[in-house]
Amino acid sequence: MTIHIADDSDLLAELAADVIAERLSSAGPDIGLAGGGTPRSTYRRLSHRDVKWATVTAWMTDERHVRPDHPDSNAGMAQRVLFDHVAGTLHAVSWRESADEAAHDYARRLAGFLPAGVHGPTPTTVVLGVGGDGHTASLFPGSAALAVTDRDFVATQVPRHGTRLTATLPLLSRARLTVFLVSGGHKAEIVATMLSGDSDLPAARVARAAPEVVWLLDRDAARLL
Numbered sequence: 001m002t003i004h005i006a007d008d009s010d011l012l013a014e015l016a017a018d019v020i021a022e023r024l025s026s027a028g029p030d031i032g033l034a035g036g037g038t039p040r041s042t043y044r045r046l047s048h049r050d051v052k053w054a055t056v057t058a059w060m061t062d063e064r065h066v067r068p069d070h071p072d073s074n075a076g077m078a079q080r081v082l083f084d085h086v087a088g089t090l091h092a093v094s095w096r097e098s099a100d101e102a103a104h105d106y107a108r109r110l111a112g113f114l115p116a117g118v119h120g121p122t123p124t125t126v127v128l129g130v131g132g133d134g135h136t137a138s139l140f141p142g143s144a145a146l147a148v149t150d151r152d153f154v155a156t157q158v159p160r161h162g163t164r165l166t167a168t169l170p171l172l173s174r175a176r177l178t179v180f181l182v183s184g185g186h187k188a189e190i191v192a193t194m195l196s197g198d199s200d201l202p203a204a205r206v207a208r209a210a211p212e213v214v215w216l217l218d219r220d221a222a223r224l225l
C-alpha cells in the first residue's frame with residue numbers, strides 16, 4: 001500500500017491525473033472509474049494529459065439506476081468531463097427498466113473487454129472514491145451487495161440513495177491496482193479508520209482484498225494520520 005498526500009484538493013486532482021495517465025500508458029488501457037466530486041476534479045485534469053486515448057477503454061465502478069442522460073448519472077459526468085474531450089471509449093451502463101437486468105448486462109459487457117484472469121475479468125486499474133460513511137463504489141455499510149461472491153456487478157437498494165448498480169468485492173478485488181481518491185477534512189476520520197487496518201467498512205474491505213493499493217489524499221483528509 002502506498003499513500004501520497006497533496007497539499008490541497010487541486011494539487012490532489014493534478015497528482016491523481018498524473019498517476020492515472022502514467023498507469024494507462026505503462027500498465028494497460030482499461031480503467032474503472034468512480035462517480036463523485038473528488039474523481040470528477042481528477043477527470044477534468046486527466047483530459048489534458050498525454051495518453052494514447054484511442055486505446056483507452058473505461059467503465060463505471062458504480063452507477064445510479066437512471067438513464068444515461070440523467071443529471072445524476074456517473075457515466076454522464078465522466079462523459080461530459082473527460083470522454084467528450086478525448087478519443088477514449090467509456091462504456092456506460094445500458095438502461096434497463098430492471099436494475100438487476102442492467103447489472104447482469106453490464107457484467108457480461110465487462111467480461112467482453114476487461115483482461116481475462118484466472119478468476120474472471122481482471123481490471124488493470126480501478127479508481128475509487130470513499131464516502132463519509134466508508135462506502136466505495138456503491139458498496140455501502142450493511143449492504144447485501146457486500147456479501148455477493150458469485151457476480152461481478154449487482155443492483156442494490158441503498159437507503160436514502162435509491163437503487164444503485166455496483167461492482168462487487170469479487171470484481172474489485174481482482175483489480176491489479178486500486179487508486180483511492182479522498183479529499184477534505186470531513187473525510188479525515190474515515191481515512192484514519194480505513195488505514196487503521198482493522199476496519200470492516202466497505203472501502204477498507206476493498207483495500208484489504210486488492211493486490212495493490214494507492215491512497216491519494218489531500219492534507220485535510222490525511223490530517224489524522
Ligand code: 6PG
Binds near residue numbers: 039132136
Ligand atoms: C458515487 C460514487 C461514490 C463516490 C464517493 C466519494 O456514485 O457517488 O461512486 O462512491 O466516489 O461517495 O464521493 P466524493 O469524492 O464526492 O466525496
